[in-house]
Amino acid sequence: MVKKTQHDKENNGEEYVSTVLSLLDQEENVVSDVQKEIFIDEIKELPPIKEGELNVSGVYAYDAGDKVEVKVYIRNGLSYNLNLQKIPFLIVNSKGETLAAQTFNLSSLGQLPPHSARPVKLYFKKENLKVDKIPADDWEIVLNGEFNVTSKVRPRYEGLPDEISVEDKLVFDKFLDELPEMEEGEFSISTFSVGLQTNGNILVTAVMRNATNKPITINKMPMTVLDKNRRAVKSQNFIMKDFTVNPYRAKVCNFAFPTDVHPENDQALDGWSVVYKLVNIDGGKHIKRV
Template sequence: MGLFSFFKKSDTVGKDSAVDSKEIVQGKTPLSTKSQVKTKLSFHPDWNVPQEQQYVFNFLANDLQPLKPNQLSLAAINIEEDKKTGAWNVKAFFRSSLSQPIELGEIELLLLDKEGKRIGAKTFNFKDLGVIPPNSARPWVFEFDKTSVEAEEIPEDGWTIAFNLISLRGHQLDLDETWKKQLPKEQQEKLAEIIKDLPKLGKTEVNFTGLQVRLNEDKSLHASIFIRNGNDKSINLEQLPLEIIDANGKRVAKGSFKMDPVLTVQPNSTKPWTFIFPAELVEGEDADLSRWTARVPQ
């Protein structure tokens, strides 16, 4: 597999990034009564590991710190850059302190520098690692191609490789405190269900989806909109130009809203918000609002 050549006697184990298995593994897992779990070295069943390389792996595995029960972890070892492609070959142990074997699917991993700043992100299929036995540590090389690396240079000591839990948790409702106070629990749950049925967002997409609109007697227009954030980082809205288009493609209202305080939408979340267009910004009283869209004018 060419993997063994990456691991050297000069390598050292760095920082560990551990999470509760419930964050990643669906369904119930047996609970352990141990206070700490020492993971044992595990090789992929397809590997034929030379004796000398086994020594290197054992040497590294002996430096791994015990985990708490029922954790999954990525223990950083080293990063080597492929001089031809610019890819970063990230060496790490994937570790499990579960008392049962596990096999995972696709998971996005993050590379973080010592300050916790993201310097790389890529989705890997953990099925390639095979079934991970209970209480074990499996060495692996995760190749972050050049397009998935966000830094110019390989980081110094203190970097980590970590699971992107935000992408794993699924898209969620981000309800402002004012909405939580005003909406009954049943309506909050209904909003959460609506969000689940909306089309999936791209990883860097921000989308505005209409929820409810009405023209008032004072000729103002009230538009409740889903602000959808597909990023794994929060977005802050300070000023938002917005227009409402009716079923015939006709612009009904146009305005620019100053958000004070700044409106924050959490990562991988959707926040409902109501925008009020005063009468002077409403252009069509005869609008067909049986279908409508909200958009940010270019």
């Protein structure tokens, strides 16, 4: 067994992040507290990583006959979840010479939370070694070139009214938490509710989520309300004024479609939905079925 012990812990003014142990749910139930303490101690001994960095650090390399077992910690220095897929690794020496090269599918690792470290055992096939054996004191494992990483983002609310009740905030939070996570770079619009108000407006409440690293400003929003039978009822192109969703944030927005129907009480339009495009209206009569 080869144990890695050399670590450069000099801080040259870069912004470093600390990482904490992250195990899969099934591992949490079977890994002993003693083993977890060993993991935590090993993580503390790893060299620091920079904010925004995906890092792999080797702990040991062990010749297991037809393969070489390499224990590593994969650390996520980013501020959002990562899902690793096919990742190419190299084992190199201090001269930069390649000792082994192999690509591993790490999708079974699941989601790697922000600022976390996960222990992994990689098994290099002997056919992928460039040398007879990994030298005891001169090896390092590194990520090789481009690799397939998908980042998952869960935006949080901004701009909720200060006077919102605790109950309403819990409802909005629950809705946001139940939406699927987003890929880095996506923007989405989700319908929170559709209802008919006593003033005759069909009120659509939507939640817009920005999973990009830049603010997104919306100037126009084409929308069509569909009844429970998926028939277009109302269609309108809303002009938005200074409506911006900041990076990794979610914002609530209301849209009102006037009608000539005035119920005695506000009522939810169960089964109704919204498409975010303009659709031709077939006579516009279906609202009378409410």
